Amino acid sequence: MKSITLGQFYPSDSILHRLDPRMKVILAVLYIVATFLCKNVLSFALLLLSAIVLILISKIPMKLVLGGIKAILFIMAFTALINVFFTKGETPIVEWRFIHIYAEGLWQALFMIVRITVLIVGTSMLLTYTTTPIMLTDALEQLLAPLRVLHIPVHEFAMMMTIALRFIPTLVEETNKIMSAQKARGADFTSGSLISRAKALIPILIPLFVSAFRRADELATAMECRCYHGGAGRTRMTILHYSPKDFVALAVIVVFGAGIIVLNRLGIGYTM
Amino acid sequence: MSKITLENISYVYSPGTPFEMHALEGINLNIRENAITGLIGHTGSGKSTLVQLLNGLTRPTSGRVLLDGKDIWQEPKKIKQVRFRVGLVMQYPEYQLFEETVRADIAFGPKNMGLSAQEIAERVSEAALLTGLDESLLDHSPFDLSGGQKRRVAIAGVIAMRPEVLVLDEPAAGLDPRGRDTILNMLRDYQQKTGATVMIVSHSMEDMARFCDDIIVLAHGKLVMQGRGHEVFARSRELSDVGLNIPEISRLCLMLRERGIPMDDGIFTVEQAEQCLLRLLESREQRTEGYV
């Protein structure tokens, strides 16, 4: 029985876990910007170092993080190859028939790999690994609250997200049950052509949809009974408070961004 | 004759991980042919795991499942054939209906068996008859039927495979008393008409006492008791010691004994209790008359 944990929250008591989730969203955005500011080998080295530091202070096992990166290995390899073969530069390394590889291409590929890796590691350290999905939803709801002025239904989106997170495990369990039941009637999901396999999913999908609609209907009634009427006039049990450590974290990332800009100007080696 | 035999069956979830859990341990039991067997145990006793072992939906970690004396896992590739021979009706089976018509839904199993159109039609009619579904319902959408009817369509879908063994997990769950009696009576008739072996999993001791010939009791993944209904219910006190419910009437009789009224052991139906009390009251009257 495999349980699907969206965002793979990893419980621990690190400083990253204890930061205000709203601040973590802001930090993540700034961090993403920083990765795109990097231009030369020095700033990329600092970027890579920052990612390693993030992993270390998050107290999340390195093995788990590397496992996460493995999933995007293909995308990284693909990006690297494109960069190696299609970047035109001035210092050719290989020139054979239609294949031209330049030193600039290799640097470009290396930088792209570092950037993608750090993007994934950084955002997952700041957000998904250290923040429960529900905290993340709350944070987004509060950060985006000003958009309500523009009639964007921020609360409703957040509520939808919450309900989705609540019901994913329930529906996964239900899918397993329906599959067993249809298997007991001789259904086969593992053999045959692609089309026959797709057809074999109908006996699972239809009951699943019917049940999801029934659940949605019952849930709506239950929510109405508990006086739910949208975000207006609604209070919250947990109110998020920024603490000094949140502002320290903000300061750190601003300094980090400044550091990257400075290193970019040193102009050593290949510059993107 | 034993239709299904479990030999030293164990089942472990997620072996070798911190989540390792022994769902079943060293189970040896026989399911008697041509009878209704009741399986009792509370949630987490391993009932659901055991049920899924019987038709090969899960494979035991160790031990053998014998159907007519033959190991069902001897040829793992032919496990689908076992599923046609041991029909399994899961809990709340009405939530698995998916076809446009009742007829098509009942035909799903037979179709997967690769039978001819004529054979399928025959079996659908037969299954509808056995489950008490009117022919006129067969062209309706299963989603338009009442709860009790949907449940019968789902059971018909399994019966249409003509399984030698029919296993039902909580067939009466959530039904009102009339719906419950309809389903259970239907299953008893089915057993008598077809001579199939039937196994029912239920929480309701009252229902088990009324409808089952044999009873198997599981607790914490181990076999606690197996035998004829009257043999098992004769041990009501032991059952309630392992935390299982016993029929309300059995509980009443146990309490009467505690109060010094010499009720018979192992009463599990209202009729038995009535006979016993009438007898006791009569002998008591004779005694008092004697004193006068």
Add this chain to the structure above:
Amino acid sequence: MSQSWIRTENLTYSYQDDSTGEDQPVLHGIDLSIDRGEYIAIIGHNGSGKSTLAKLLNLVLEPTGGAIYVDGKNVSSPDMTDEDVFALRQKVGMVFQNPDNQLVATVVEEDVAFGPENLGVPSAEIRQRVDDALAMVGMTEYAKHEPHRLSGGQKQRVAIAGIIAMMPECMIFDESTAMLDPLGRREVLDTMEMLHREKNITIITITHHMDEAARADRIIVLDDGRILRDGTPEEIFSDPEPLIEAGLDVPQSASLIHRLRKQGIELPGKIGTPDDCLETICAVFEQ
């Protein structure tokens, strides 16, 4: 004017059949009075209208005819504002059948907070109410757990806590034990009876488990949208025939006494619960 806390007058409900377009009556003129602090079981076969009646009492459904008064206020009147409806639902809470389909949040305590949050209760007070409600149903240690990992009985207790946190005066249990195993049923029943006993909350439980109904102070039997019987478990179970005709049955102990009485044995005692029956039989032997 009676002083009943909940009163219905000639309450009817019908819905339009999708395929025929005809009105399908579900309830035909229900007159019912429920006092504050009562413990009532409503029984009836599937389709007898018992769930519909429950859903009308806190306006999940709107009556098609007749009137409902709660705490002296006509809640079925067209003048009811949204605020009035919320006020009613705060007073009359409802726990449903499927434990999964009434929990909204991914953390137990967040779910319990959902109702008070909707009512606009200040944060600190919500915290207090949530802690109290979880303690009351014995789920404090699960406050930070995810609902989907709980047992059915535990989920229902969380759902109950979610209603308690709204501080209701009456709670309706709409077949809340139907999907539970015996252990889960006992947990929910015990919680329900504790709320009645210790918090003086009016309990209305809808069930087709006769042994559960036997524990109430009063049983209302619905049959095809009408009140068939209304009385103590004593009165209801002494006369099993109408129940059986209505597709219901009688608890085994009560049925035993009834059979003995039919055989001409004089058993003058009570027969509501199995314990009553025990005393009734013992009394004859101890004469």
